[in-house]
Amino acid sequence: MADQAQAKAEQRAALAVTVPQTIDLRKRPRIGESIIQTVLIVCGFVSIFTTVAIVYVLFQESLAFFADPAVTLVQFFTGTVWQPPINEFGVLPLVNATLVISLIAMLVAVPLGLGMAIYLSEYASERTRGILKPVIELLAGIPTVVYGFFALTFVTPILRGIFGDVVSIYNMLSAGLVVGVLITPIIATLSEDALSAVPNSLRQASFGLGATKWETAIKVVVPAALSGILAGCIVAMSRAVGETMVVALAAGAKPNLTWNPFESAETMTGYIARISGGDPSYGSMDYKSIFAVGLLLFFITLALNIASRRIVRRFREVYD
């Protein structure tokens, strides 16, 4: 008691004198602070742990698939028929359909998204931009299952009206077009960010040399922002590769090795969705095969992500 009183008195005296002492900010370990720190560390590790666990499960179940005597790696990558219940394990038809649909999607999304981005960053006034940008982002918020039914019940009948009966009810073109619409906002927003980041001095210099607004946008600003634009396109591409609901609903459920977009063909994600929907029995070839396909899909998107980082580094132009 006495000690405390004395200490208080001393404190008061110190305050009264107001001697400017240097306070060591570090040496005040507060409990609240360390709790927060621990929570943050746990948060970080949870995300790492989840990723590791997913990869582990994918590898483990795929290993069971490849360990099956009926499966060989060569057949898996070169076989042209995919029908696991009867020991046909050529994954090419699924990969091919995924590529065709993603390509169609990119053909739609790159011009559309890039056009939007150029308009937004170079032409639109501040106010239009403030309105348009959220609207485009809203487009990205529509559930993909809605896009899927849009493809099946709206786009497909139109295609059949134009091209006739050569277009199957379930076809890759319809799915590809709609996936294209789905990923357009990704390309638009990412490219717009890249274009806006180009310093204004470049534009002014271009105008100073007598270039028009169009020439400035196409010949100066877009090349300067190329790395960002390409990275955006690749992010969109990996989104298209992984898209599931649209292809499951609109592209059909038939592994089919064809480049004809009017035909129906099942993608990797579509296959996984279909088999999971059928409640396959644990340990069956159907069950194990979805993990093998999932692993391949994982590697494809991983490769795309690595490519996008490389491109950003390679084409980056640093100003100022």
Place this chain on the structure above:
Amino acid sequence: MSRVRTLAALVAFLLLLPLVAACGGGTATAPTTAPAPPATEAPAPTAPPAPTAAPTAAPAPTAAPTAAPAPTTPPAGGALIELPEVNPASVSGNIIIAGSSTVYPLTERMAELFKKDGFGGQITIDSIGTGAGFERFCKAGETDIANASRPIKKEETENCAAIGRTPIEFRVGTDALAVVVSAQNDFVENLTKAQLADIFSGKVKKWSEVDPSFPDQPIQLYSPGTDSGTFDYFVEVIFDKDPQPILSANPQLSEDDNVLAKGVEGSPYAIGYFGYAYYASERSKLRAVKIEGVEPTDETAESGEYPLARPLFIYSDAKIMKEKPQVNAFINFYLTYVDEEIKEVGYFPASDDALNEARQRWLDAQK
């Protein structure tokens, strides 16, 4: 200049306003539709599983007296065995059912009626295919009743025995597989089983190869997925249980009959097959083909004349029926009223003998 610009921006804004509103509306309506299923599921926890003990006693005494005279009227000259009446309101608790997608609509209808007549508990029915249904009934042991569109297999019975269950088979009706083409198809009237085998194995790729009078167009195949009992049954009848030919023909496979129906509807050159119930509900856009000259109708399915007819079953176990009186009551209700309802669902009633056998099994399970 700046005035023009603000004006333009204003116009753009006004034009976009309905768009934004529409999108807003879209996102607003989405959540309202989403919570609907949970709302219907909500009563589940409120259903009190408490008074299960009391009702057990209730139906039992009524069962005893009526059960007694039943064996005295053997299933002879078409007279149906009468089951003791149960009051659905007197039992409660949950009933878990899973299995065949073909039996699903029938069981669902019976469950609806059972609830309408006063059953306050919850009935869950999963449409996951016959094989998966037996897996959950016999391996996991999590279901009370398994819906099946084929008799139980030997290894499935063994699985059941391993967890102490003895499956009892109750015949509830007959399903005919309908081989369907689009309503736009005006050339196929009748197919033989051999022709079906050729078509669905990909041995013939064009309609003109089936019959020279048919158009020179590629055949598009639609088939239920490999987990469904419908697929098993078709393969059994047409390909002698070997799925190799049909899968190597690479048809469109889907566990969802609506996907198949939509696909077949879409092209005059498509052909598919599924349960007769789905055909009945899509009759305006699809047409069933005669098989071996026989059209799928009540009479031909019942008499076995139609080559693609198959029995429908539900399976349970005497021990479950004793432990869960609501399951016992539901099966009784099912067997009593199934004949009145089955046509509404699109299937055909089982023969009197088969139904009598099922009812007798229910009575035997009470002992």
